[in-house]
Amino acid sequence: MCKASNIEMEVVSAGADQKEGMMNRGWGKLKAFPGKLKKLGKDDPRRIIHSLKVGLAITLVSLFYYFEPLYEGFGVSAMWAVMTVVVVFEFSVGATLSKGLNRGLATIVAGTLGFGAHRLADLPGERGEPIILGLLVFLQASMMTFIRFFPQMKAKYDYGLLVFILTFCLISVSGYRDDEVLDMAYQRVSTILIGGFTSMLVCIFICPIWAGHDLHNLVANNIEQLACFLEGFGLEYFKTSEDEESNKTLLEGYKSVLHSKQTEESLAIFARWEPFHGRFRFGHPWKQYLKIGSLTRKCAYRIEALHDYLNTGNQTPQEIRSKIQEEIIKVSSESVKGLKELAMAIKTMTTPSAAILHITRSKIAAKNLKFMLNTELCKEISDLLEVIPAVTMASLLADVVSCSEKIAESVHELASLAKFKSVKPELVAERKPSLRNAECVHEVASVDKFKDVKPEVAAMKPSLRKMQSYSSINVHQSHHVITVE
The missing domain is CATH 1.20.58 (Methane Monooxygenase Hydroxylase; Chain G, domain 1)
Structure with a gap:
């Protein structure tokens, strides 16, 4: 009985020591965190400026939600502007322009083709519409994915190709259940372009990093x-x-x-x-x-x-x-x-x-x-x-x-x-x-x-x-x- 109780006490004390050690390590990391933040900003002050610029750009495009007239014009699609800023805004001007122009051009082209695919699928009637839409989605997704394997395309336009696949599918497939596909395409394309241009303007004209x-x-x-x-x-x-x-x-x-x-x-x-x-x-x-x-x-x-x-x-x-x-x-x-x-x-x-x-x-x-x-x-x-x-x-x-x-x-x-x-x-x-x-x-x-x-x-x-x-x-x-x- 004495041996069993001693072993039990040792296990309890070991567990207590382990918890205390974990708490000490956690407290030590928490105390060191401000120092790491200070060192990160001191090594390259441009990181602080970049963070403030991203915050400014997101605040600007958020006005579509804060002001009633802007929200009525774009509705829920205004969230695409915020998402675009989060995805497009990069550390340097070149990286931001690369992503912004890729996203903007891919969105315009894919939105146009998606609307055209919706109109083309309407011609055979309700029975043939899902078949044609499914075939067009399959063809464009397969072709764009294969093009991404080309080294030059992957190096320069990989992000644009991804956005093209996503936008085409969203416009063409969503149009099957929504008759106002043109309005939906216009709202999404316009809000994405607004978010992209906001990111590029802030990145270029406010403390640019080249x-x-x-x-x-x-x-x-x-x-x-x-x-x-x-x-x-x-x-x-x-x-x-x-x-x-x-x-x-x-x-x-x-x-x-x-x-x-x-x-x-x-x-x-x-x-x-x-x-x-x-x-x-x-x-x-x-x-x-x-x-x-x-x-x-x-x-x-x-x-x-x-x-x-x-x-x-x-x-x-x-x-x-x-x-x-x-x-x-x-x-x-x-x-x-x-x-x-x-x-x-x-x-x-x-x-x-x-x-x-x-x-x-x-x-x-x-x-x-x-x-x-x-x-x-x-x-x-x-x-x-x-x-x-x-x-x-x-x-x-x-x-x-x-x-x-x-x-x-x-x-x-x-x-x-x-x-x-x-x-x-x-x-x-x-x-x-x-x-x-x-x-x-x-x-x-x-x-x-x-x-x-x-x-x-x-x-x-x-x-x-x-x-x-x-x-x-x-x-x-x-x-x-x-x-x-």
């Missing part, structure tokens, strides 16, 4: 994230056990780039719906941003391999690392400067005049690094296994530089298509101390071409003569190492 602007900044920030990693790569690679721990957040910022594809594609689709705003004109090359984003992600994947190498494969002896430190720092620093120039050029919508020079220097430094590892160090170090980690790292770093060059080419193409402004001469003059030979940017050829140009051929080419007047290319006969001053 999808194109977000895409523009996202692509530039992604390129900057790559530069941030390379900026901390040299310090992380050459640090010793006595050094302080590096900033892991700085080195892991590139990971957000790896998962940006879906966001970029959505923003590009919405941006095409947006009207002229700011410096983004009609026909702005939004597809070029997707190309830059794709190349940026490819570079981020190379950086991920380089990051994994830092965590697991940094077994290079200190003696080897000290010999290659200068070239690695040069590759990293020049790549950082080039990528930051590209990111700033996109943000300011100016031509990236100095980026190609930095990337060219980083390519030369990467070639020098690989040559040094493959020749000099392999001869000096008897154990080749000690050199392999450094060779692997140099190869990964060269891949990053190659990807950076492709990004630079795409940014230059974007600058040409979007007609970015050229950098003012006084701004170039201010940057000359840090970019000693910035004026030779457009005359610098690729590294692969340097080794194929003979002196007598170079003397015959005006562009090369101009380049040689600004920069000196020193090729040492003993080591065949290329340097650009």
Whole structure:
């Protein structure tokens, strides 16, 4: 009896402790909720503005219910205006226009066809009417659903196709029991259009949030994230056990780039719906941003391999690392400067005049690094296994530089298509101390071409003569190492 009572008491106490624990967790979540709300609004204040805009739009279309004259004109169908605002109003102008225009056009076309289907079904009489209506509903629903499988239609008009199916069915099927189908179609179509136009007007004219602007900044920030990693790569690679721990957040910022594809594609689709705003004109090359984003992600994947190498494969002896430190720092620093120039050029919508020079220097430094590892160090170090980690790292770093060059080419193409402004001469003059030979940017050829140009051929080419007047290319006969001053 005593054992049974003890067990019963333990079960009761365990249940009480469990309830108390659940209450404490619930109270803790409730106390933390205001802080989460504050952080959510602080991270992006536009979320607060968007919420207020949605509330304003719904309040405006609710006037159809509040005022008797408006309610008498539309009746219960006024609720469709409220439903349209709830469904159509999105965060950005492009997304709202996409949904609003899709819904409006689909409603008009489907309403017209639904009324026509009702009239067509009346011709055979009461017996044939349900058969014809059922056949028409089946055909249009099947066809529209099949069209939704086309990738282009699904990407741009999927919502419109859904609304088309819904509206056609509502108008045509409801007309079978309601003789005033024309009035019903007019009320539903008009209230849906009113709700859609209200959403679009509020979204455009009150603190607009442009999808194109977000895409523009996202692509530039992604390129900057790559530069941030390379900026901390040299310090992380050459640090010793006595050094302080590096900033892991700085080195892991590139990971957000790896998962940006879906966001970029959505923003590009919405941006095409947006009207002229700011410096983004009609026909702005939004597809070029997707190309830059794709190349940026490819570079981020190379950086991920380089990051994994830092965590697991940094077994290079200190003696080897000290010999290659200068070239690695040069590759990293020049790549950082080039990528930051590209990111700033996109943000300011100016031509990236100095980026190609930095990337060219980083390519030369990467070639020098690989040559040094493959020749000099392999001869000096008897154990080749000690050199392999450094060779692997140099190869990964060269891949990053190659990807950076492709990004630079795409940014230059974007600058040409979007007609970015050229950098003012006084701004170039201010940057000359840090970019000693910035004026030779457009005359610098690729590294692969340097080794194929003979002196007598170079003397015959005006562009090369101009380049040689600004920069000196020193090729040492003993080591065949290329340097650009």
